[in-house]
Amino acid sequence: MLTYTFTNIGSDSLYEHLYKCIKNDILQGKLGVGERLPSKRPFAKNLGISVITVENAYEQLISEGYIYSIPKRGFYVSDLKKDTLPSQTSQASNIVLPASTPSYIADFSSNQTDSQIFPFTVWAKTMREILNENQEQLMINPPCGGILELRKSIADYLKEFRGMTVRPEQIIIGAGTEYLYSILIQLLGNNIIYGLENPGYPKLAKIYKSLHVPYSFINIDDNGISAEALEEKKISVIHISPSHHFPTGIVMPISRRYELLGWAAKEPGRYIIEDDYDSELRLSGKPIPTLQSIDVSDHVIYINTFTKTLSSTVRIGYMVLPEVLTQKYYEAFSFYSCTVSNFEQYALAKFMANGNFEKHINRLRNYYQIKRDAILTTFKNGPLKNYITITEEESGVHFLMHIKTTRSEADLILAARAKGIKLAPLSDYYDSFDNEELRNTYVMNYSSIDINKLDKVAEALYQIVK
Amino acid sequence: MLTYTFTNIGSDSLYEHLYKCIKNDILQGKLGVGERLPSKRPFAKNLGISVITVENAYEQLISEGYIYSIPKRGFYVSDLKKDTLPSQTSQASNIVLPASTPSYIADFSSNQTDSQIFPFTVWAKTMREILNENQEQLMINPPCGGILELRKSIADYLKEFRGMTVRPEQIIIGAGTEYLYSILIQLLGNNIIYGLENPGYPKLAKIYKSLHVPYSFINIDDNGISAEALEEKKISVIHISPSHHFPTGIVMPISRRYELLGWAAKEPGRYIIEDDYDSELRLSGKPIPTLQSIDVSDHVIYINTFTKTLSSTVRIGYMVLPEVLTQKYYEAFSFYSCTVSNFEQYALAKFMANGNFEKHINRLRNYYQIKRDAILTTFKNGPLKNYITITEEESGVHFLMHIKTTRSEADLILAARAKGIKLAPLSDYYDSFDNEELRNTYVMNYSSIDINKLDKVAEALYQIVK
Numbered sequence: 047m048l049t050y051t052f053t054n055i056g057s058d059s060l061y062e063h064l065y066k067c068i069k070n071d072i073l074q075g076k077l078g079v080g081e082r083l084p085s086k087r088p089f090a091k092n093l094g095i096s097v098i099t100v101e102n103a104y105e106q107l108i109s110e111g112y113i114y115s116i117p118k119r120g121f122y123v124s125d126l127k128k129d130t131l132p133s134q135t136s137q138a139s140n141i142v143l144p145a146s147t148p149s150y151i152a153d154f155s156s157n158q159t160d161s162q163i164f165p166f167t168v169w170a171k172t173m174r175e176i177l178n179e180n181q182e183q184l185m186i187n188p189p190c191g192g193i194l195e196l197r198k199s200i201a202d203y204l205k206e207f208r209g210m211t212v213r214p215e216q217i218i219i220g221a222g223t224e225y226l227y228s229i230l231i232q233l234l235g236n237n238i239i240y241g242l243e244n245p246g247y248p249k250l251a252k253i254y255k256s257l258h259v260p261y262s263f264i265n266i267d268d269n270g271i272s273a274e275a276l277e278e279k280k281i282s283v284i285h286i287s288p289s290h291h292f293p294t295g296i297v298m299p300i301s302r303r304y305e306l307l308g309w310a311a312k313e314p315g316r317y318i319i320e321d322d323y324d325s326e327l328r329l330s331g332k333p334i335p336t337l338q339s340i341d342v343s344d345h346v347i348y349i350n351t352f353t354k355t356l357s358s359t360v361r362i363g364y365m366v367l368p369e370v371l372t373q374k375y376y377e378a379f380s381f382y383s384c385t386v387s388n389f390e391q392y393a394l395a396k397f398m399a400n401g402n403f404e405k406h407i408n409r410l411r412n413y414y415q416i417k418r419d420a421i422l423t424t425f426k427n428g429p430l431k432n433y434i435t436i437t438e439e440e441s442g443v444h445f446l447m448h449i450k451t452t453r454s455e456a457d458l459i460l461a462a463r464a465k466g467i468k469l470a471p472l473s474d475y476y477d478s479f480d481n482e483e484l485r486n487t488y489v490m491n492y493s494s495i496d497i498n499k500l501d502k503v504a505e506a507l508y509q510i511v512k
Numbered sequence: 513m514l515t516y517t518f519t520n521i522g523s524d525s526l527y528e529h530l531y532k533c534i535k536n537d538i539l540q541g542k543l544g545v546g547e548r549l550p551s552k553r554p555f556a557k558n559l560g561i562s563v564i565t566v567e568n569a570y571e572q573l574i575s576e577g578y579i580y581s582i583p584k585r586g587f588y589v590s591d592l593k594k595d596t597l598p599s600q601t602s603q604a605s606n607i608v609l610p611a612s613t614p615s616y617i618a619d620f621s622s623n624q625t626d627s628q629i630f631p632f633t634v635w636a637k638t639m640r641e642i643l644n645e646n647q648e649q650l651m652i653n654p655p656c657g658g659i660l661e662l663r664k665s666i667a668d669y670l671k672e673f674r675g676m677t678v679r680p681e682q683i684i685i686g687a688g689t690e691y692l693y694s695i696l697i698q699l700l701g702n703n704i705i706y707g708l709e710n711p712g713y714p715k716l717a718k719i720y721k722s723l724h725v726p727y728s729f730i731n732i733d734d735n736g737i738s739a740e741a742l743e744e745k746k747i748s749v750i751h752i753s754p755s756h757h758f759p760t761g762i763v764m765p766i767s768r769r770y771e772l773l774g775w776a777a778k779e780p781g782r783y784i785i786e787d788d789y790d791s792e793l794r795l796s797g798k799p800i801p802t803l804q805s806i807d808v809s810d811h812v813i814y815i816n817t818f819t820k821t822l823s824s825t826v827r828i829g830y831m832v833l834p835e836v837l838t839q840k841y842y843e844a845f846s847f848y849s850c851t852v853s854n855f856e857q858y859a860l861a862k863f864m865a866n867g868n869f870e871k872h873i874n875r876l877r878n879y880y881q882i883k884r885d886a887i888l889t890t891f892k893n894g895p896l897k898n899y900i901t902i903t904e905e906e907s908g909v910h911f912l913m914h915i916k917t918t919r920s921e922a923d924l925i926l927a928a929r930a931k932g933i934k935l936a937p938l939s940d941y942y943d944s945f946d947n948e949e950l951r952n953t954y955v956m957n958y959s960s961i962d963i964n965k966l967d968k969v970a971e972a973l974y975q976i977v978k
Binding site for chain 2: 357
């Protein structure tokens with residue numbers, strides 16, 4: 047997005063400054079003919095100014111003929127030479143980019159990290175040290191599984207916090223779990239059936255589909271996936287999040303865990319992919335041992351990322367392979383280059399090794415606890431309280447909220463959106479949804495919510511549901 | 513695998529040096545109790561020394577009690593405190609990791625960047641500024657194709673230096689070309705035949721194979737791939753590097769380029785993947801227009817990385833999609849998260865936008881020219897001159913060197929390796945190699961070569977070939 051600074055603007059008002067900046071860019075050709083200007087709302091957010099300021103600047107530019115507006119489409123740079131509006135915008139600009147930064151006062155669908163809580167100072171210091179001290183290492187191509195220092199740090203971390211005894215060589219680093227999935231599919235084969243939890247994480251099915259891999263949805267019961275259902279659907283590889291099911295929050299009891307380990311041990315090609323995506327952020331209660339740590343038959347693939355603990359925009363994930371798959375991975379796939387930059391691998395390794403990661407997680411847990419408490423207090427003590435039921439609030443960075451209302455789910459989501467609130471319905475996480483009791487239940491991700499806007503959010507929701 | 517360097521070993525023999533390195537690692541705890549040492553043969557190969565040398569070092573360590581051997585299993589680190597042998601080693605330690613950083617005095621197979629030439633100071637400054645000034649943006653999930661700032665910088669760069677008119681939306685950023693290939697295959701389908709140049713980049717066939725995609729090798733003639741050969745083998749998508757064929761260095765003439773564009777335009781599903789991997793490093797002559805820039809029928813996918821221009825360890829690549837594929841990409845694959853960290857995307861965008869990238873490329877070109885000239889001068893003026901013919905030296909960071917010798921290729925490679933020189937035979941880049949005239953021709957990547965060691969390298973090669 048266009049970015050301008052508002053320092054040294056002299057006696058100009060904000061809108062005059064913005065108007066001059068854009069005009070200047072048009073005159074210099076930095077903004078080309080027909081180019082679409084940013085929408086007012088995200089542009090304002092991006093620049094840290096009000097929407098009114100952007101509106102005023104745009105109006106001034108329109109009145110002077112530098113830009114023109116197409117209703118419901120946006121604002122475009124005029125062709126100054128022609129001095130006429132183009133009869134149509136180029137065919138090329140018909141491509142609609144997926145929204146990257148929609149502007150909400152509260153987006154409960156987003157997994158983004160608040161920039162307030164990211165450890166910028168320590169990260170900058172760590173990066174500076176790495177760039178100073180590790181110059182030679184930074185240029186050496188890492189092994190396919192990632193640099194050993196990071197894998198050692200992760201192994202130590204898993205040992206201390208998840209009770210897992212893992213050799214660094216079993217840990218494979220990749221640019222996010224989506225990428226690691228594509229590697230896993232190459233490793234496990236594409237002529238077996240992969241099982242997905244229903245409800246579950248919708249992206250997985252999209253990945254399997256894009257890679258032409260057979261998959262089936264398995265309905266979960268109150269304890270998660272059952273071995274019986276896996277047998278029935280002839281599943282070979284099942285993806286689960288036993289420590290904190292997404293999105294329902296179910297914690298799989300130990301008996302069910304052994305049942306699934308038993309299922310996996312029964313045949314050689316069976317594997318459980320244990321997605322431990324937010325275990326670090328348990329807010330209360332004892333940590334639950336991972337399936338990986340109680341598996342003696344070498345059938346669990348553990349997978350995790352730094353999405354929740356650092357940022358969704360730092361693309362580092364990892365998986366812990368069982369011995370037999372580790373061997374196969376090195377034999378068949380060591381030609382692949384590691385997809386994470388050395389710079390960030392060394393920085394993260396150092397950040398973990400010197401205890402900063404642990405400190406950060408403690409801060410984070412505290413930060414999210416405060417945030418969650420603030421949301422629950424605001425929602426439960428205001429007028430909204432008579433319309434909502436909140437469950438699964440003890441872990442991670444989301445809870446479930448059921449809204450009692452006569453409005454339909456689709457209608458309510460639209461009404462909320464019109465007020466700047468994005469809601470993610472639980473029904474979206476189902477393959478086929480037929481449980482009407484769960485309609486108007488929402489998965490409330492709160493990692494990116496601004497608690498200063500909570501009163502406004504609660505009031506807006508109340509106005510919708512009352 | 514364990515790696516030690518054999519430079520600065522003073523008056524020690526090779527085995528004494530190795531013995532001391534391992535002993536040191538055991539005493540410092542870098543090698544843990546019970547840890548398995550590498551098997552002698554791969555260890556020797558990895559270190560570029562003889563098996564005898566490793567045997568001598570191991571024997572010395574055994575006699576002093578630092579390690580012990582279990583027949584048919586291997587060598588293990590002793591528990592120095594216990595002063596007794598453990599009754600068994602863990603089953604886990606049987607896995608042999610592929611070699612990551614073998615130690616050579618000259619590795620002509622490596623594409624690594626010399627840490628001397630990486631712009632650490634400017635990069636560190638850029639990263640610091642980004643971490644200071646872009647904190648909010650850094651936390652915002654980027655669009656699937658990458659942050660717009662970077663795509664704009666790349667579009668500007670392609671415009672200025674490659675004469676390509678490309679909208680930022682057509683540019684898709686990913687963690688290296690290998691990753692982008694997996695996306696391309698999802699975009700283009702896996703029931704068509706992909707064509708690969710023979711000789712060519714061997715990794716591509718491995719990727720296609722791993723992803724279960726049909727592919728065929730196409731022999732190149734003096735001008736590269738011909739349209740006739742593509743028709744004959746029923747190719748739908750062909751991967752070529754017309755600006756500088758890898759590894760032969762052929763520059764595809766304009767007539768052949770139009771011939772291939774004609775082939776692609778003939779049927780809707782046909783595409784040319786134009787790999788422009790080292791065009792920035794042309795050392796002399798005029799730049800050749802890309803296929804993408806002369807294609808009017810929207811059948812060229814342009815692909816490039818920052819591997820040669822920044823470092824192979826910064827994992828940022830990009831592709832420029834034709835309009836129709838751009839649309840399809842956003843429709844079908846926008847669920848994929850961008851695989852490159854925001855931090856590095858913003859840093860690179862800034863590095864490019866403020867002219868540092870251009871400056872760096874100019875420095876790089878100069879640096880590699882000096883390096884190439886030093887190598888050619890040393891090789892052509894010393895006693896080696898009578899045994900070698902060097903070709904394709906005008907571009908990129910490799911040239912071809914034919915060695916006149918009675919030794920077989922395999923024998924010569926081993927002999928060079930024993931002297932710490934890694935050679936990459938041209939024959940390795942062929943699917944099936946039957947041109948005996950090209951035996952003992954080597955692809956000489958010189959990006960990582962230390963010119964201070966050139967005399968030693970030339971002398972060692974002379975000793976082998978004479």
